Amino acid sequence: MKNEWPLWEIFIRGQHGLSHRHVGSxxxxxxxxxxxxxxxxxxxxxxxxxxxVVEAKHxxxxxxxxxxxxxxxxxxxIYRHPTFYDIPDEVGHM
Amino acid sequence: xxxxxxxxxxxxxKPREEMSEEERAFQDKIDNDIKxxxxxxxxxxxxxxxxxxxxxxxxxxxxxxxxEGNWITRAPTLERKAILLAKVQDEAGHxxxxxxxxxxxxxxxxxxxxxxxxxxxxxxxxFNYPTLNWADIGAVGxxxxxxxxxxxxxxxxTSYGPYSRAMIRICKEESFHARQGYDxxxxxAFGTPEQKRQAQDALNRLWFPALMMFGPSDAESTHSEQSMxxxxxxxxxxxxxQQFVDQTIPQIEYLKLDLPDPNIKWNEERGHYDFSEPDWPxxxxxxxxxxxxxxxxMKDRVAAWDDGEWVRDGLLAHAxxxxxxxxxxx
Ligand SMILES: [Fe+2]
Ligand SMILES: [Fe+2]
Numbered sequence: 001m002k003n004e005w006p007l008w009e010i011f012i013r014g015q016h017g018l019s020h021r022h023v024g025s026x027x028x029x030x031x032x033x034x035x036x037x038x039x040x041x042x043x044x045x046x047x048x049x050x051x052x053v054v055e056a057k058h059x060x061x062x063x064x065x066x067x068x069x070x071x072x073x074x075x076x077x078i079y080r081h082p083t084f085y086d087i088p089d090e091v092g093h094m
Numbered sequence: 095x096x097x098x099x100x101x102x103x104x105x106x107x108k109p110r111e112e113m114s115e116e117e118r119a120f121q122d123k124i125d126n127d128i129k130x131x132x133x134x135x136x137x138x139x140x141x142x143x144x145x146x147x148x149x150x151x152x153x154x155x156x157x158x159x160x161x162e163g164n165w166i167t168r169a170p171t172l173e174r175k176a177i178l179l180a181k182v183q184d185e186a187g188h189x190x191x192x193x194x195x196x197x198x199x200x201x202x203x204x205x206x207x208x209x210x211x212x213x214x215x216x217x218x219x220x221f222n223y224p225t226l227n228w229a230d231i232g233a234v235g236x237x238x239x240x241x242x243x244x245x246x247x248x249x250x251x252t253s254y255g256p257y258s259r260a261m262i263r264i265c266k267e268e269s270f271h272a273r274q275g276y277d278x279x280x281x282x283a284f285g286t287p288e289q290k291r292q293a294q295d296a297l298n299r300l301w302f303p304a305l306m307m308f309g310p311s312d313a314e315s316t317h318s319e320q321s322m323x324x325x326x327x328x329x330x331x332x333x334x335x336q337q338f339v340d341q342t343i344p345q346i347e348y349l350k351l352d353l354p355d356p357n358i359k360w361n362e363e364r365g366h367y368d369f370s371e372p373d374w375p376x377x378x379x380x381x382x383x384x385x386x387x388x389x390x391x392m393k394d395r396v397a398a399w400d401d402g403e404w405v406r407d408g409l410l411a412h413a414x415x416x417x418x419x420x421x422x423x424x
Contacts, residue, residue: 003407004204007197024263025194027203029406030413041187044180045267064134 007056008034010041012048020052031055096154096218096242097147098309098381100317100326107320124325129255132198140324145199146215147326148257149206152192153217157391159185161225162234170228177274178231184267191263195256211396219377222385223303229282229289233296235275237304237342243268244338245308253325276345283349294351301354302372308335310374339367 005027011020023042028034034053042048062070078084087094110118116135123130130136159182166182169175193203209215220238225231246268250261282293312318312330321327329337339358346353357370380388 002204003410004202005406005410007194024191024260025197026190029409030416033409033413040183041190044183044187061133064131 005029008038008053009056009059010034010038011052011054012038012042013050014048015046020050023047025056028053096158096245096307097150098216098218098307100143100147100150100321107323121323124253124323127251127253129258130253131255139320140326141199143321143324144254144257144326145196145201145206147321148192148196148199148260149201149209149215150217152189152196152206153210153215154221155185155189155192157217157221157395158238160391160394161221161223161387162231164225165228165231168228169231174278181235181271181274184271188260188264188267191260192257195254195260198256207399211392211399213383213392216381217391218307219380219385220303220307221391222380222387223300224387226299227292227296229279229292229296230300232275232277232279232282232293233300235271235273236279236345237275237297237300238307239268239271239275240342241304241307241338243272244334244341248328248334251325251328280349283351290351293349297346297351298354305335305339305369305372306374306377306380308332308338310377311371336366339369343367 006029007025008028008031009025010023012023013020026034026037026041028037031053034055035051038051038053043051074080108117110121113121117137120130120134120136120140123134130140162178162182162185166175166178169178193206196206197203206215210217220241225234243265246261246265250258250265252258252261279293279296282289284290285293309331311332313332318327318330322330343353343358355370357368359368361368379385383389
């Protein structure tokens with residue numbers, strides 16, 4: 001058996017209450033070590049207050065070939081954006 | 095640079111008419127500055143060239159820890175020691191970011207490390223020069239990381255998404271490296287006459303090896319053209335070298351050190367400094383394995399890998415046992 005440590009994807013929540021964000025990956029034998037390594041590699045300069053680690057093989061992703069069918073439909077739906085609507089000046093800020 | 099003399103895995107640029115539909119769509123994306131992502135279609139040569147380049151870059155970050163690690167225990171103050179330790183730790187991180195980027199191309203980190211240890215991959219020529227004294231540590235941060243920054247800032251715009259993101263991350267950390275080096279050499283340049291002499295000596299010895307980091311002139315490189323078309327390479331070696339020289343001369347002048355090359359002169363017409371070419375035969379000799387420290391560097395890397403094997407295996411065996419126990423309990 002090849003003794004290569006599995007690959008983990010690392011997600012960090014920054015100081016300001018935003019969601020965890022993918023920051024990179026690393027190798028570790030298990031989840032506990034992945035968290036420890038992530039702390040050493042990805043939070044050395046106050047980048048975060050919380051760490052998630054997910055073994056890379058557990059991530060399911062959309063296929064690049066599906067880009068069109070998945071994401072193009074929203075391009076034409078400009079009425080989903082607030083800028084689509086004219087609000088009269090007299091009404092003030094909305 | 096950290097990746098020097100990367101052979102492009104193809105012969106010259108394919109004319110557009112000869113490209114397949116996929117190749118054309120791929121080149122269009124690159125021309126429009128759309129990043130290529132791991133699961134996107136890409137030509138096999140693009141993938142192979144990137145693995146070589148990113149792999150060599152990663153190896154350079156890791157091997158680059160050795161000349162600086164050499165002085166951690168002998169740093170002149172506790173503060174300098176803490177700074178150097180943090181800097182060297184960053185370089186380990188840079189290696190990690192880059193190995194991770196390479197792994198998205200279908201090669202594993204352990205495979206890359208094996209290739210390095212078998213002598214089938216290289217790292218930057220600069221790390222085959224010794225760090226003889228503390229002034230060298232200042233000069234390395236200032237000049238070597240300074241040169242690396244010039245290259246890496248350009249590479250932030252590289253076409254491969256994971257490589258570009260790694261470069262952005264690395265650049266954020268690099269300016270600390272260059273500044274702490276300049277700070278260390280400045281303390282010596284304005285110190286006792288003996289300290290100043292050592293600062294000058296470090297500059298004189300490391301100047302040309304730093305210029306070599308950018309690789310030989312592009313005029314001599316047949317591989318640059320395709321790498322530029324693919325935006326694996328963003329600026330030419332000569333352009334980057336000139337940029338480094340132009341930014342570094344005023345920094346030398348501030349230190350009141352002598353210029354390390356009598357031919358350095360401002361060229362009004364070009365709007366750049368003129369300077370002497372490094373000794374290219376020396377460069378090729380170092381690349382071939384005959385630099386002052388090649389043998390030591392590889393010996394140290396291989397020893398670190400071999401000596402760490404029982405730890406890697408032990409932790410993995412423990413993790414597997416724990417996982418199996420958990421499954422059995424469920
Ligand atoms: Fe680095
Ligand atoms: Fe650095």
